[in-house]
Amino acid sequence: MDLLNALVALTNFVIVPATAYGAQLALGALGVTLTVAVLRFTNVAHGDTMAFGTMVTILATWGLQSIGITGGPVPTALIALPAGIAATAALLLATDRLVYRFYRQQRASSAILLIVSIGVMFVMNGLVRFIIGVDDQRFDDGARFLVSARDFKAWSGLDEGLAIKTSQGITVLTAAVVMAALFWFLNRTRTGKSMRAFADNRDLALLSGIDPERVVAITWILVAALATIAGTLYGLDKSFKPFTYFQLLLPIFAAAIVGGLGSPVGAIVGGFIVAFSEVGLTYAWKKVFSYLLPMGLAPDGLAQLLGTEYKNAVSFLILVLVLLIKPTGLFKGTST
């Protein structure tokens, strides 16, 4: 019984939240890794791209709610997602036309493009704060829980409860669908293959008649979709606040780098590694230990390795370790 209780506590406090968070990071890291692979630069504005997409989705959600359309048990934001994706795609394509294209034609180095993207980040950041403000926004509606702690206790007869939020279930499901669709696109369609060819060997792609501007445009649209979906899922699970989205950049970069920059599989694996490390290191293990260890051996303290306020440090730690030990990441990305 104690073993089961320990397992349920572990699932409730670590596995479920870390899986949902990992899926959100993975979607974010996929966007970053696509930019690195195809456009050859690290896009610092990705966090704020997520914020912009989420903001438009929130506004569209409010719009839908005001005319009486809701998703029933499912969050209305999911219905509003296409609007967010479309607006974000338009923003990214406009940014490319106004800013990035100039540097691409100059054949600017990736370092210059990275610095350019910092400027883009500030503009997007200001845009989001100007439109929706800096405050916290909650926009999840519909059913709150898939499994509530009380129901679970009543059903299982255990002391420990297990709660799974609707937003967590939707996050994992959506992420799985989006990832499957992305891999199908990249590996099975002509356009997807031409994107990989362009990422692999730009000159030979040109020689083969692949239109670089078209590849770039499609990449931005995919990045917009991934960023908006990741941002909206994160916002549903926690809440939307522009500054938090800027901070998400760190774990997302850590995830992309752990997996290997430019590798889509790596981005997904990296997302879960970072999420589980963050949640695992900041979780107070006292409860799990006290179920598992014999009486008297249970720890007196919280058995928490790091305070939750230090969770960002975990991403930093992972980043430093990876760059020291295996700079190309787990799945052989580029090391730049």
Next chain:
Amino acid sequence: MSEPFLNAAGMRGGYGSADILHGCNLSVDKGRIAVIVGPNGAGKSTAMKAVFGMLPLREGRVTLGGRDITALSPQARVAAGMGFVPQTHNIFPSMTVEENLEMGGFLRRDDIRPTIEQVYDLFPILRDKRYQAAGELSGGQRQQVAVGRALMTKPQLLMLDEPTAGVSPIVMDELFDRIIEVARTGISILMVEQNARQALEIADTGFVLVQGANRFTDTGAALLADSHVRQSFLGG
């Protein structure tokens, strides 16, 4: 005498203000093999790039099958019937062999399956490795992928920049055999080669370039027999 299938006449040009090519002439007849040889820095690769439109020409003109293509971009020349295999970075390393071939035929709107089968017939080893990443193959096999990729547009002229660079002598002989087979299907071949003696043995025409201009132009056999050419360029 009718004009050769590919005729590049009086090419002058270079990357900056200084010219690398000083009146270079290259030509290939239909289904023949022409080889450009010469010492290091003679402008062999540059001459080939000029034929392909990767080097701005100040003077001279290039015709393919009687059509003047001097003003066309490299991409447009591919559409006009040229295939080019660069010396390095000539494959998509993370993509499978078959995907490499598919990308080679990217411009085509018709069914490319038959052409892929033809490439597999020409290079049977590629059929066995079709689902393997091209970057994982050996040097000789990669060159076969590179040539196969260029063949996917069904070119009438195939240009190869040092196809045997960095492969073993056995693989080199095999590659040359394959190139002869390609020429037998009616495709003209223009290639730059470091292994001058072996290359001239299979060449219908040989061009010996020195300092960006033609020094000797003759059939491959005649150049091999010429004592000047042998002593100066083939090491005796």
